[in-house]
Amino acid sequence: MNPGLAVEAVTIRYARALAAVDGVSFELAAGGALGLIGESGCGKSSLARAILGLVPLAGGSIHWRGQRIDQLGQRAWRGLRRELQLVFQDPFACLDPRLTIGASIAEPLRALLPELSSGARQDRVLRLLGEVGLTAGLAARYPHQASGGQLQRAAIARALATDPQLLVCDEPVSALDAALQAQVVSLLARIRGERGLATLFISHNLAILARICDRVLVMYLGRIVEQASCRQLLAAPLHPYSRLLLDAVPAPDPGWWRRSRTLFQGAAGIPGSAIETAPGCAFAGRCPQRLERCERESPALQPVGDARLVACHRAAEWPGGL
Ligand SMILES: Nc1ncnc2c1ncn2[C@@H]1O[C@H](COP(=O)(O)OP(=O)(O)OP(=O)(O)O)[C@@H](O)[C@H]1O
Ligand SMILES: [Mg+2]
Known part of the structure; x- marks a missing residue:
């Protein structure tokens, strides 16, 4: 069996009637890398936080290496924290402004690996700084004395401190300018490869x-x-929403792309809200290709073509969908 992360029919509700995450299932193999993309408010961070045990599920289950983790108590989570780590968009979310950067990176070591001597802890902090491309001198600085790129590297070092096996990255480069984004993405790609880290990577940007x-x-x-x-x-x-999301990305067949762009004129609309999801396809209100059926029946996620799943009644009709 797959010894990585298994998310099964996960539903998350903040208010009684609305599901922020609605029946999401996927698997991420140990050492694999999976991306998660979608517009603001679609539930990406909620899902990320639920995987880390920070948001309760209203339904479904999450397994990590065969162990069910969504119903664990705080004590059991302490043991798992070393293995599962989260990198946020905003490094200030994990770097305490009152602590030096070195102390922030050492903090999870102190909490989760108390057997390490203070010398060993210091050595590990320096090694981690080097791994993310920061100089040892940065350890003594406070967050307000570092640049945005340095801070995000420090936040990554902190997440790596306990040698995790799964890294959930929630838009880790969205707050950086384009040049820094490229640097930090290369860094994450290198570290992922070297460490064989399973990674769930959330971004608005498919190129990233x-x-x-x-x-x-x-x-x-x-x-x-x-x-x-x-x-x-x-x-x-294939999904009309995916096409809308990737509108700016050039396609190999310009003719088809022109046709599909025409298809989408007027489709941008206002993002739907969770209230609109019942009973048909949640995207129907924005989809120029909707059929009468789409307003009644929610399409299931099903295999289309080669190793691909699409939740659209018309997926098989589009180019590439056969
Ligand atoms: N703590 C909360 N209490 C109530 N509603 C919440 C809470 N956190 C998120 N939500 C709602 O749940 C939905 C999903 O939010 P979430 O933060 O998961 O989206 P997201 O895809 O990460 O968006 P973004 O791209 O803007 O980060 C939104 O409608 C949001 O308003
Ligand atoms: Mg988010």
Whole structure:
């Protein structure tokens, strides 16, 4: 069996009637890299936090290496914290402004590996700084004395401190400018490869995801609408929402792309809300290709073509969908 992460029919609700995440399932093999893409508010961070045990599930289950982890108590989570780590968009979310950067990186070691001597802890902090491309001198500085790129590298070092096996990266480069994004993405790609880290990487940007991940999940209003390889999705997104999301990405067949762009004129619309999801396809209100059936029946995520899943009644009709 797959010894990595197994997310099964996960539902998350903040308010009684609305599901922020609605029946999401996927698997991430140990050492694999999976991307998660979708517009603001579709439930990406909620899912990330649920995997780390920070948000309770309203339904479904999460297993890590065969062990069910969504119902564990605080004590059991302490043991797992070493293995599962989260990198946030905002490094200030994990770097305490009152602590030096070195002390922040040492903190999870202190909490989760108390058997380490203070010398061993210091050595490990210096090694981690080197691994993320920072100089030892940065350890003595406070967060306000470092640049955004340095801080995000320090946040990555902190997440790596306990030698995790799964890294959930929630838009780790979205707050950086383009040049820094490229640097930090290369860094993450290198570290992932060297450490054999399983990675769930959340981003708004498919080009960034493609640097790190082989496969990607497209999420719309709490549901997965397409699962494909980055290459497949870049070449020919199948779900109408995926196509809308990738509108700016050039396609190999310009003719088809022109046709599909015409298809989408007027489709941008206002993002739907969770209230609109019942009973048909959640995207129907924005989809110019909707059929009457789409308003009644929610499409299931099903295999289309080669190693790809799409939740659209018309997926098989699009180019590349046969
Ligand atoms: N703590 C909370 N309490 C109530 N509602 C919440 C809470 N956190 C998130 N939500 C709601 O759940 C939905 C999903 O939010 P989430 O933060 O998971 O989206 P996201 O895909 O990460 O968005 P972004 O790209 O903006 O980070 C949104 O409608 C949001 O308003
Ligand atoms: Mg988010």
